Amino acid sequence: MAPYTLTYFAVKGRCSALKILLADQGQQLKENLVTFDDWMKGDLKKCCVFGQLPKFEDGDLVLFQSNAMLRHLGRKHGAYGKNDSEAALIDMMNDGVEDLRLKYLKMIYQEYETGKEAYIKDLPNHLSKFGAFMAKNKSGFLVGDKISFADYNLFDLLLNHKVLSPTCLDAFPTLKAFVDTLSARPKIKALLESDDFKKLPINGNGKQ
Numbered sequence: 001m002a003p004y005t006l007t008y009f010a011v012k013g014r015c016s017a018l019k020i021l022l023a024d025q026g027q028q029l030k031e032n033l034v035t036f037d038d039w040m041k042g043d044l045k046k047c048c049v050f051g052q053l054p055k056f057e058d059g060d061l062v063l064f065q066s067n068a069m070l071r072h073l074g075r076k077h078g079a080y081g082k083n084d085s086e087a088a089l090i091d092m093m094n095d096g097v098e099d100l101r102l103k104y105l106k107m108i109y110q111e112y113e114t115g116k117e118a119y120i121k122d123l124p125n126h127l128s129k130f131g132a133f134m135a136k137n138k139s140g141f142l143v144g145d146k147i148s149f150a151d152y153n154l155f156d157l158l159l160n161h162k163v164l165s166p167t168c169l170d171a172f173p174t175l176k177a178f179v180d181t182l183s184a185r186p187k188i189k190a191l192l193e194s195d196d197f198k199k200l201p202i203n204g205n206g207k208q
């Protein structure tokens with residue numbers, strides 16, 4: 001039996017990073033897909049702490065907030081650094097990923113037609129920061145010498161950005177190598193190439 005259960009809509013959205021982490025760590029995941037019609041009935045929304053999905057269950061532990069889920073899984077599966085200093089840096093980088101994700105989601109959901117070109121133009125200002133931080137570390141990961149939940153989260157967001165702007169990583173060799181290396185890890189590759197994963201749209205409004 002899968003130890004974890006995820007309840008979410010049929011999109012990649014805020015759950016791909018978590019799925020990539022679990023796949024890479026060899027963990028099973030049971031998924032409950034929620035349709036828009038079922039969600040609109042409102043019963044499930046009322047049971048969600050912040051009125052939103054995803055919902056993640058690890059036995060009796062029920063979590064909302066995708067970054068809390070990533071942290072929990074990072075802690076459980078040795079993807080949260082090897083000491084408190086590394087953990088703090090991993091938190092910092094994950095907060096940076098969240099800042100960029102929020103900008104990305106604002107553009108996708110509120111400004112796609114009017115703001116997409118400006119967003120892509122400004123993107124190097126954000127990518128350069130992740131690239132410079134990772135380049136200093138030399139291990140190919142954001143922090144320390146082992147993959148962390150922030151790496152999985154950044155990887156997922158970079159994959160989305162490659163769909164938005166296929167050449168966006170060309171000026172950032174460290175990030176390009178990072179994406180290529182993670183994409184080639186056998187369990188991640190298998191997930192990314194699976195029909196179940198490929199069929200999910202990146203975002204709920206079909207924009208990407």
Ligand SMILES: N[C@@H](CCC(=O)N[C@@H](CS)C(=O)NCC(=O)O)C(=O)O
Nearest residue numbers: 013014051052053054064065066067
């Ligand atoms: N900060 C939350 C955001 C969750 C969120 O935005 N959920 C959206 C789908 S990705 C949702 O439930 N939308 C339906 C609604 O708000 O009624 C997280 O990271 O989990």
